[in-house]
Amino acid sequence: MLGIESSCDETGVAILRWEPDAPGKGLLAHTLYSQIKLHADYGGVVPELASRDHVRKLLPLVREALAEAGLRPADLGGVAYTAGPGLVGALLVGAAAGRALAWALGVPAIGVHHMEGHLLAPLLEDDPPRPPFVALLVSGGHSMLVEVKAIGEYTILGDTLDDAAGEAFDKTAKLMGLPYPGGPALARLAEQGRPGAFRFSRPMTDRPGLDFSFSGLKTQVLLAWQQSDQSEQTRADIARGFEEAIVDTLLIKCRRALEATGVHSLVIAGGVGANRRLRAELAAAGEKDGFRSYFPRLAFCTDNGAMIALAGAIRLASGQHQSEAVEVRPRWNLEDLPAA
Known part of the structure; x- marks a missing residue:
């Protein structure tokens, strides 16, 4: 499972082999790029700059994660991406890339709720x-x-x-x-x-x-x-x-x-x-x-691709996946999610 996080000012990519009884043991790679320096002069996140930087950094991070895991794109069995909530432009970058990769590889894709990713992040730990x-x-x-x-x-x-x-x-x-x-x-x-x-x-x-x-x-x-x-x-x-x-x-x-x-x-x-x-x-x-x-460990408290890969893997394992449309939800109530 490839996980892509791009909801705000961090670009995260991870690859997770689904291990239902011990999800953390299946984490093969995770890479992260932070835009802190980009936004520092403005004292906060500038949405347009964030979106453009996701465009520049996302695919190189995907290649880096694949190399770290020792895999080829064809080895992927699914793609998960953050579909909301978050900055609409930033979300669209990850969603478009994730849907395109899934379509090209002929594998299912799933849009993940950002806060569900955070909520499930402790499942990546040993206990x-x-x-x-x-x-x-x-x-x-x-x-x-x-x-x-x-x-x-x-x-x-x-x-x-x-x-x-x-x-x-x-x-x-x-x-x-x-x-x-x-x-x-x-x-x-x-x-x-x-x-x-x-x-x-x-x-x-x-x-x-x-x-x-x-x-x-x-x-x-x-x-x-x-x-x-x-x-x-x-x-x-x-x-x-x-x-x-x-x-x-x-x-x-x-x-x-x-x-x-x-x-x-x-x-x-x-x-x-x-x-x-x-x-x-x-x-x-x-x-x-x-x-x-x-x-979760400190690296997984902030936004990251590992939590998105995990949430996506859980939902794909339950038979859920998205259509081929590129859709994001900048506002998304956690209670609206279906059971996994």
């Missing part, structure tokens, strides 16, 4: 989770809690009402003058901050429910920064206070979701899933409350 579980999907564009009864049987328990967690990280870093991409830079700076120097609210934890809202937290940080001496230590202290607020909020909501569903397994995926403080706090909470957290 994968088994449904039912709750998934916390936290990235630049999404913050949601999902009840997973089986692959393809998803119920969204909570969603973001404005800024997602990753987006809040990036915007907060930018307003404090940190380099792009801001989220990882802010997390590194927070490690130098003093605990308790700044305390911000834990949004929407003072009321029932599992939805997220981080725009107000971002405003609190802006006011604190503007009213401070803006020294390097203060910058680090604010970064720590902000990160602690995000992590505490996610932890509170995860505990509520596990209690509401009665399950004892939690999957954390998406770019924010690489955050060290979040991983440590969830592991500690699990030991106390009796639940287990599953994370």
Whole structure:
């Protein structure tokens, strides 16, 4: 299975031999190109530039992955590509290339939901989770809690009402003058901050429910920064206070979701899933409350082709595939997916 990811600013390609009982052992190759340098001057992703760069990088990465796996194109048995959600131009690059390759090789193709790819990424590890579980999907564009009864049987328990967690990280870093991409830079700076120097609210934890809202937290940080001496230590202290607020909020909501569903397994995926403080706090909470957290390896927290190859392989194995039309869905509800 060839997997192609091109939903935003990273071009990912992977090749996976389908091993139902141990999917991670079948990963033969994965390559990734990040557009960070391309967008750094603009402080964020420029969709048109992203699309053009996917055009330049995708086929060379396919060739690189095939070479790494020791395969020829004719050895492929299927092609999976991200069909949404994401930037429409970027999605179309991967979808057009994936559909064309599948047509030329006479193999089936499948469009994959980007967030289902993230949700299934921990299955690539040696000790994968088994449904039912709750998934916390936290990235630049999404913050949601999902009840997973089986692959393809998803119920969204909570969603973001404005800024997602990753987006809040990036915007907060930018307003404090940190380099792009801001989220990882802010997390590194927070490690130098003093605990308790700044305390911000834990949004929407003072009321029932599992939805997220981080725009107000971002405003609190802006006011604190503007009213401070803006020294390097203060910058680090604010970064720590902000990160602690995000992590505490996610932890509170995860505990509520596990209690509401009665399950004892939690999957954390998406770019924010690489955050060290979040991983440590969830592991500690699990030991106390009796639940287990599953994370993908750091390379598979951010966008990548391996998760798309895996999700595509699972769905092709269940008999699903796409028509020959090139179709993408920039907005796509996870609950609309059929069972696999």
